[in-house]
Amino acid sequence: MPRDLLSVRDLTTRFFTQEGQVNAVEKVSFDVEEGEVLGIVGESGSGKSVTALSLVDLVEDPGRIVTGEINYRNSELAESASENAPDAVDGDFVDVRKLPERHRRALRGPDFATIFQDPASSLNPSLPVGEQIAEAVEVQRRASANPRSTRSRTQSYGLGKFLLGTALPGQGYLTEESKARAIELLELVGIPDPAERAEALPHEYSGGMLQRAMIAQALAGEPELLIADEPTTALDVTIQAQILDILGDIQEETGMTILLITHNLGVIARMCDRVGVMYAGEIVERGSLEDVFDNPVHPYTQGLLGSIPDLESAGGRLQPIEGNVPSLLDQEMEDRCYFADRCPNAMEECLEKPPEFPGPGSPDHAAKCYLADHPYEPEQALPEDYFDDESSDTTVGRDDGKDDASGEGVSADD
Ligand code: SF4
Numbered sequence: 001m002p003r004d005l006l007s008v009r010d011l012t013t014r015f016f017t018q019e020g021q022v023n024a025v026e027k028v029s030f031d032v033e034e035g036e037v038l039g040i041v042g043e044s045g046s047g048k049s050v051t052a053l054s055l056v057d058l059v060e061d062p063g064r065i066v067t068g069e070i071n072y073r074n075s076e077l078a079e080s081a082s083e084n085a086p087d088a089v090d091g092d093f094v095d096v097r098k099l100p101e102r103h104r105r106a107l108r109g110p111d112f113a114t115i116f117q118d119p120a121s122s123l124n125p126s127l128p129v130g131e132q133i134a135e136a137v138e139v140q141r142r143a144s145a146n147p148r149s150t151r152s153r154t155q156s157y158g159l160g161k162f163l164l165g166t167a168l169p170g171q172g173y174l175t176e177e178s179k180a181r182a183i184e185l186l187e188l189v190g191i192p193d194p195a196e197r198a199e200a201l202p203h204e205y206s207g208g209m210l211q212r213a214m215i216a217q218a219l220a221g222e223p224e225l226l227i228a229d230e231p232t233t234a235l236d237v238t239i240q241a242q243i244l245d246i247l248g249d250i251q252e253e254t255g256m257t258i259l260l261i262t263h264n265l266g267v268i269a270r271m272c273d274r275v276g277v278m279y280a281g282e283i284v285e286r287g288s289l290e291d292v293f294d295n296p297v298h299p300y301t302q303g304l305l306g307s308i309p310d311l312e313s314a315g316g317r318l319q320p321i322e323g324n325v326p327s328l329l330d331q332e333m334e335d336r337c338y339f340a341d342r343c344p345n346a347m348e349e350c351l352e353k354p355p356e357f358p359g360p361g362s363p364d365h366a367a368k369c370y371l372a373d374h375p376y377e378p379e380q381a382l383p384e385d386y387f388d389d390e391s392s393d394t395t396v397g398r399d400d401g402k403d404d405a406s407g408e409g410v411s412a413d414d
Helices: 048-055 075-084 102-104 129-144 151-167 176-190 194-198 206-220 237-254 265-271 288-296 299-306
Strands: 004-017 020-033 039-043 065-073 093-095 112-115 226-230 256-261 274-279 282-288
Touching: 004 048, 004 194, 004 256, 020 048, 020 065, 020 256, 020 274, 020 282, 039 048, 048 065, 048 226, 048 256, 075 093, 075 102, 093 237, 129 176, 129 194, 129 206, 129 288, 151 194, 176 206, 206 237, 237 265, 256 265, 265 288, 274 288, 274 299, 282 299
Parallel strands: 039 256, 039 274, 112 226, 226 256
Antiparallel strands: 004 020, 004 065, 065 093, 274 282
């Protein structure tokens, strides 16, 4: 029976801007089981990337997590935290939000590693790529060699040695062992001539190679959870497929747990065991891959699937989802189903926020939609022009594979 590695409860992250409060992530709950690939899919602005940033405590000002728990199963961490942060510990789980900041920071790398969509801005442009990967290997090596010391102390020690090595040649932070491991990792992710490439600077790498190097750096810490946020978005289609193959092979070989954030349903279908569909800062439907792809309940999920080209019925028209993603400004959000103004089945009861109902299929299947509880009731339908003042005629459907920053929608491309 697989156990949960991560259990997120009611995670709420907001941005406090001059225009007002932006409710980017609203009471999001999900579990990530050990060894699985959980996908989070949604349009631009659905809150999926902010969810990922919240998990690794990288939400920047003016944003912050306002409530919620991020429970991480790690008996060693639970034991050490029981002394200095007993409120954070519940059995083998530690609510990382309740740890002191320096301890939360120390989880990045050995526990939670992240691959972002823009590798060029994630690597130091002035250091050889191999050296940056070797540094991550060294942090992990020292953490493993000092299981009784706190992780933060281990990493501080690493930084001290790094600075000492800079001042006194011969006292280097990086060992031959960690440099050799960095080369192995570059080879693992398919970099040709890895020993030679380890000496190159990031600008000497192509986009696809940089993304591979980012994966190598993330693997260097032997993380418990790999968070991949749109890992293939900035790449062309053939390189995307290669990167997904690498991630899939590594996951199969090591049984690594992956949280995959994407707007691309093709990537979800190819990689994931379970899926959460995000809309307007909420998970509106969740379940196994089969639940969500074969028995979708929420009209938004159905709309996303309707925007996938069907190769068997070439010539058929795609069904875009009419309307706009709603504003997430607190003063403009009504307390109703946020999808109601785009939903072809909106009913009077949808003007009240739907709770989560169980869906058909696996016990894990659930949707925040009244249609999961009972069939559509035409006599309850809202008039077609009910939301006319707030809607526009923009459509969102299949896009060209661009990332969140592009302002594009959800894609079925792979
Ligand atoms: S709750 Fe109502 S408006 Fe919202 S998705 Fe379901 S049917 Fe549509």
